[in-house]
Amino acid sequence: MPTFPRDQWYVAAYGREIGHELFSRTVCNESILFWRTQAGSVTAVSNRCVHRRFPLSQPPSALVDDQVVCGYHGFTYAADGRCTAVPGQTRIPRAARLTSYPVVEQDSFVWVWIGDPAKADPARVPRAPWLESPGYATVSGMEPLRARFGLLVDNLLDLSHETYLHGGYIGTPEVAATPITTEVDEDAGIVYVSRHMDDAECPPFYSKSTGLNGRIMRWQDIEYMPPCLYTLHSRIAPLGVLPHDDGTDPGAFHVEVVYAMTPETDTSTHNFWAVARDFAQEDQSVSDFLAEQNRTVVLQDVAALNALEKSIAAEPEGYQELSINIDTGGLAARRMLAKLIERGSAAPSAAKG
Ligand code: FES
Numbered sequence: 001m002p003t004f005p006r007d008q009w010y011v012a013a014y015g016r017e018i019g020h021e022l023f024s025r026t027v028c029n030e031s032i033l034f035w036r037t038q039a040g041s042v043t044a045v046s047n048r049c050v051h052r053r054f055p056l057s058q059p060p061s062a063l064v065d066d067q068v069v070c071g072y073h074g075f076t077y078a079a080d081g082r083c084t085a086v087p088g089q090t091r092i093p094r095a096a097r098l099t100s101y102p103v104v105e106q107d108s109f110v111w112v113w114i115g116d117p118a119k120a121d122p123a124r125v126p127r128a129p130w131l132e133s134p135g136y137a138t139v140s141g142m143e144p145l146r147a148r149f150g151l152l153v154d155n156l157l158d159l160s161h162e163t164y165l166h167g168g169y170i171g172t173p174e175v176a177a178t179p180i181t182t183e184v185d186e187d188a189g190i191v192y193v194s195r196h197m198d199d200a201e202c203p204p205f206y207s208k209s210t211g212l213n214g215r216i217m218r219w220q221d222i223e224y225m226p227p228c229l230y231t232l233h234s235r236i237a238p239l240g241v242l243p244h245d246d247g248t249d250p251g252a253f254h255v256e257v258v259y260a261m262t263p264e265t266d267t268s269t270h271n272f273w274a275v276a277r278d279f280a281q282e283d284q285s286v287s288d289f290l291a292e293q294n295r296t297v298v299l300q301d302v303a304a305l306n307a308l309e310k311s312i313a314a315e316p317e318g319y320q321e322l323s324i325n326i327d328t329g330g331l332a333a334r335r336m337l338a339k340l341i342e343r344g345s346a347a348p349s350a351a352k353g
């Protein structure tokens with residue numbers, strides 16, 4: 001059973017990571033070569049020369065204008081993967097072409113389509129508009145995980161772990177103590193998990209960034225669009241301060257915590273994280289604080305999930321875990337992922353270059 005679905009859009013990188021030089025990253029077991037063309041668009045092709053498999057990201061392979069020249073024997077490829085030159089002959093074999101991946105650059109992310117390119121619809125790339133919206137200030141990063149993608153999905157769909165794993169940062173007793181509501185929109189492909197704490201302790205992550213102290217209202221509304229994109233809409237307000245009937249909410253602080261979860265291999269994952277806020281946007285000290293805090297929190301998750309992956313590797317066949325009420329969001333996400341995996345494996349994609 002595969003651990004992630006194909007025929008899906010996945011975040012491969014932040015746009016800022018890809019410039020006019022060769023960059024590679026493995027996504028869903030496929031090593032992909034990226035560069036930004038002179039026209040400014042991001043290109044994605046397989047990172048394996050069709051001649052003798054030399055990784056095109058590895059020196060002395062080089063980018064010459066908008067073509068990559070293999071560092072082993074000089075096969076040369078254009079941005080669309082077409083081979084434009086081979087050594088010692090003028091005839092270029094028809095099969096000399098790198099697999100090219102559909103790419104969309106949006107909301108600060110570079111998305112690639114993993115699967116059958118004929119099924120890629122750029123209009124269906126999930127959105128995280130806050131990350132580039134002028135109304136928000138954003139900090140972001142990426143931490144590699146030596147654990148399977150599904151463990152990160154479980155982790156983010158059940159925030160009760162904040163109380164225990166992230167105490168002193170974002171965890172307070174109320175997170176684990178407050179029940180959640182879970183809803184699934186099968187047609188839209190979204191899992192919603194909400195936890196509204198109407199009288200909660202303010203953890204340092206929010207007290208130091210917003211200036212609120214003592215008891216607060218803290219609402220967590222999760223929207224997960226399987227497989228890759230997750231947003232936690234976090235609302236922080238003084239006790240009793242509610243949004244207006246027209247939906248505006250001037251009395252509250254809003255933080256959009258965005259994760260893009262991208263399988264690297266069957267047992268490793270790229271964990272992209274971003275924190276966008278609609279307050280203190282010009283205050284660099286708040287940006288620095290939230291970046292440092294969130295990275296610390298992410299690394300606490302990374303350490304825990306790396307340990308879980310080791311437990312899984314060592315466990316006997318047929319081991320059964322135990323689920324309780326806090327797991328309804330994670331279980332809904334697993335069911336949706338299982339359907340996507342089934343659908344994606346029903347029509348395997350064309351051979352990989
Ligand atoms: S391996 Fe690339 S040219 Fe031979």
Ligand SMILES: [Fe+2]
Binds near residue numbers: 155161162165166
């Ligand atoms: Fe966590």
